[in-house]
Amino acid sequence: MGALGRFISWLTHKLIFGAVLAVVGLAGFGFWVYLRDQVDFDVRRLEIVRALTGETAKLQAALSDVEARMAAARVELGAQQDRAAQAAKVARDLEGLSGGLNRLTTDAAQLKENDERRARMRQMEADSLKRVADLQDGLKRTQWEKDGLEIALGRMQMQLKSVEENKSKVLHYAREAWARHGPYVLLIVGLYFLGPPLGRVFLYTVFAPFVSGRSPVLLGAATEVLPEITVSRSSMDLTLGPGDTLWVKEKFLQASDEGLNKRTKTVLDWSMPVTCVAAGLSELIEMHNRTDAATYRATFSSKENPNTELVLVSVPPGASLVMRPSFLAGAVGVGGGKVRIRRHWRLFKMQSWVTGQFRYFEFVGPCRLLVAGSRGVRAEVLTPMPGNLAPARRTNQDATIGFTPGLAYRPVRAETFWAYFRGMNPLFDDLFEGEGVFLCQETSAKGPQEQVRKFWAALWGGVLRIFGL
Structure with a gap:
């Protein structure tokens, strides 16, 4: 059409x-x-x-x-x-x-x-x-x-x-x-036709600039060591050394060596069971290398979506990665250790209310993370350069997966009004400033952030309905 x-x-x-x-x-x-x-x-x-x-x-x-x-x-x-x-x-x-x-x-x-x-x-x-x-x-x-x-x-x-x-x-x-009451009926119908466009104009010209000027979310200090990210592939091989333990979603496991000890893991972390269930990190396959010298291999790819690609993020000691758990396909605890997850609450930040994200999950090294994204996962590295000592880069809000805690993160108004007005882009993009790495999908899949955008659209519609508009 x-x-x-x-x-x-x-x-x-x-x-x-x-x-x-x-x-x-x-x-x-x-x-x-x-x-x-x-x-x-x-x-x-x-x-x-x-x-x-x-x-x-x-x-x-x-x-x-x-x-x-x-x-x-x-x-x-x-x-x-x-x-x-x-x-x-x-x-x-x-x-x-x-x-x-x-x-x-x-x-x-x-x-x-x-x-x-x-x-x-x-x-x-x-x-x-x-x-x-x-x-x-x-x-x-x-x-x-x-x-x-x-x-x-x-x-x-x-x-x-x-x-x-x-x-x-x-x-x-x-x-x-x-x-x-005829005039009121005409007013209601008129607001039905004109209310949404006027609301979008107000949000873009008044509300979004106000939010963009607020202080960013900063979860930690910049570190000298950064996570290492592999090239994005539709199929990913992963090796498990002696004592390593892998927890992976069943829909991503394609093949594995016979020597691995396997069992079902109810949730990834019992300190936050509800979060794990909501993010799909429940009923995981646990594979443990119990040997002292042998190395085993497992292969992963998406069984449900051929457009999903994987990357392996290696988080060394002293480094960490803030990531939305729903993008996590699997995690590896090195040397028999568990994957440590820190939680950061930001209830009183304007950015949290705009994005709908009040809690941030920080995966602390050493660990390895198997991350899934639509059409692939891209790593953007921000480092100071001559003439640009304060690097900053924006990305589509629907594409953001995670970032290192040393980056200052805040939503900023979308660059073009017409794309937002027609519903092609969300009202805000994600802006990262400082030194570090952030991960994003190659394409903006209808994922978690799309649900956030729908939430705010529904909330705006609810406000209009409350006032009879």
Whole structure:
């Protein structure tokens, strides 16, 4: 499926879920209205019908009054127009009698009477025309009033018809919920679409820089001796000298020499049984070389995932390696000794709350560790160099396996916003500073850190849900 197809699929899912969210929100608000409604639905419906019927009757009476006034105004308008026309005609006739030769043959008293009558006719005409203009203006305003009443009456009749036909309680309370709480439903749907993008922007621009500036986690001082790491292989051979003991997960053991004494080891370390079970370090195969001079060999590779590769980490005396136990495929106690594991708690570090890792496990030498990683395990060595006396290197948080305790470790904001925004990278990368070695997978498998990222994503979603978002 191409990018366009994925976008259409994503948009379809968002729209469908948004519609479902709107329906559920409307149903919830409708149920809330129903619970708070103390009046019987049928009684309330009859009351509304009576109220709407009364309002409709008032509007009809007002409309009838307006129509009556308009009819009376039209009658008066016609009469005034006729009166103005008649007055104008009489005035013109009188002007004809008093003008030209008629003025010479008519006595002065008659001329005076004609002039006075003509003046009265002109005044009558002017009064009638003014009244016509007033009536026309009044008719226009009355027509507007009539139009408004007709619109209001139409709406009222539609509402009355809807209430009379609506005998469903579900539909009634759905409409009530929309009328009272519709904006909240729209707000919830809007936050569903815009909340996650805005949350990612906030986390990247505000929260991540704040966390990146906190002091790093430092579990120990730098040492002169460092663990030795072999080349990553899909199959790894390991030799067990006299007195050596190997504990390995069964799914990694492929072959071993016959002279080794084998038994089942319930957990790797009884001082932390729950941790061992959670990390898969339970029901291990224990192989012990009881001879004084013989050397035996065992071969390891992943039986479940062909992309998993192994490295052998040799931790000499005086050195140690901080590592997540879930990446440990096996461990070798040298000369009959056990594998010593120190635990470091960091409950009050901001970095611990961000990464979800409050406890660190330090494997103390001498020992050998068989480490598994996706597509291989890479060792990054940080040493001061001319021009770079404080070396630092970042890696994808999902790829980190372990590091020497002399390295300062802290999460820093991902370098590119778009990769994080699209979910291609986590919000934080791991940054290591100082002198030492850290191990990481060649590819970021969906391993423990992916679960941490999902945890924070779920936590953010939970916070949104708590506030109704």
